[in-house]
Amino acid sequence: MSHTLSMTAAIARHELTRLFVSPLAWTLLAITQFLTALLFVMSLTDITLNPQHLNAYDGVSELVGAGMLRFVTLVLLLVVPLLTMRMFAEERKTGSIELLLAAPVTPSAIVLGKFVGLMGYLSLMLVLIAAMPLSLWLFTPLDMGVIASGLIGLWLVMAGFVAIGLFASALTREPTLAAISSLGALLALWLLYALSAIDWQPVLFGTPIKVGDFARHLSLISHDNALLHGMFSSADVLYFLIFVIAFLALTVVRIDADRDWPCV
């Protein structure tokens, strides 16, 4: 167990080093920060020009905080596949995966290490993003509960996206294929959320099927939505936990099977 942990730490540290010596990580960080800042400034301008939008229910924390974090989720949709495609797919392509497969390391440690490494990078991104709404605290009272739960939600969304991205990456040796398929999967999750708004109840064997409800319970985004509104429920957190563990487990299974059925 301690061996797995120390190997996980070694691989996570390695992934972080690799990220920060590559221009990709810095560029993604910069672009995300730039786009988010743009939205942040725009929503602040909107509030200054139309202060009537602020009312008893939607304060600054809600309008700026939640609105901005929702936008970050959209950016992550594009950023995460670019990061996860480097993990297994690109390593297969360059041959460096052989180092990991030949080393005295379990597949779980490899997958977990890569997950932790990427989450370390994304956590830094989260801190930089959080700095923006938190800077408003200097000028106006903020609902810290709403912002904190929104940030936790964003962090959980990151974990979910990374888990899916890692699994997609483990399925192929083409980095572009890995990026496109995880983007597709993430967009499908997004669409599932849109589906939850549809009030369509087809009747099957005399029982009305609540398609909207199903979609809402399955979609990653709708679970995040509650958190963005400051409703911290353990059910939502549990959903993310199960989601992440499930996809990481699938990734471990695929990497373990690499020895028997190499990826073509």
Next chain:
Amino acid sequence: MAHEEHSDLLRAQGLCRDYAGSRVVHDVEISLAGGDVLGVLGPNGAGKTTILRMLAGTLAPSAGRICIAGADLRENPIAAKRHIGYLPERPPVYSELTVDEYLGFCARLHGIVRAKQRAAIAAAKADCELEAVGKRPISHLSKGFQQRVGIAQAIVHRPDVLILDEPTAGLDPNQLRGVRALIARLAADHSVIVSSHILPEIQAVASRVMIVNAGRIVLDAPMTDLDGQATALEVGFAASPDAATLGEQSGVTSVEAISPGRWLLTLDPTHADIRVALAERAAADGWQLNLLSPRSVTLEDRFLRLTSGDSSDCMPDETP
């Protein structure tokens, strides 16, 4: 033979590997004792890489088992892999990292304790003559240096068994000599399995040679058994005697006609040199000797014979 002992460092039994329904490696048996340098020789596509990947644990055999230092590679992969250093066909480097960063990761990956990491990395760099490039990104290094980084990665944890897949592929003659000398140095305290499709590579470093063709081992013998074994003599006469007369000469085991008046005499290796006797006999009987050239059946002859055309006919009698 030494490699039949039970103290084998590495032992592979009945290794087979199937790809998409067809068998590409058949019943490979390998045993490697401490200090052995096993050269795996074969034409491109013979299955060398597949065999080495199975030994290194990055590819599971479809049948058969592998034991490394007493640990079964399938049942106890972590324990078995601690004893292996592996250089795949392409060096498994992260080109964005510097040599030091990369070797640091390899040391941690092989569980070298923190206190010993620095010394282990320094030793591996010294062995591979990488001291001068420690701070340089691997992507800035030449192919030869990248290859050496790959070898440094394989030896950083001082494994008992070193598996090198075509370590000299794509190198220029100078780099080639450097890597060859490095392998010879490493052979002093590691058991090495090295593969190549180039014969002199193997001849230069190996103490045992294994020739692979079409996924089967067609020859497995110590190098000393192969050098200068089964010597032959090529002779020519202007007034040639017949084959039977030549065959009567003591020390000659068989006679083969090459062209009119030219013969290839296969000699009994235990018999004393017959050249002087043969020349005197030719002078006495007026055969008019005009060619007397010793030929040894080299590893190259064997390699060509074993790996060209149909391999099935030389399979049983060539395996000692």
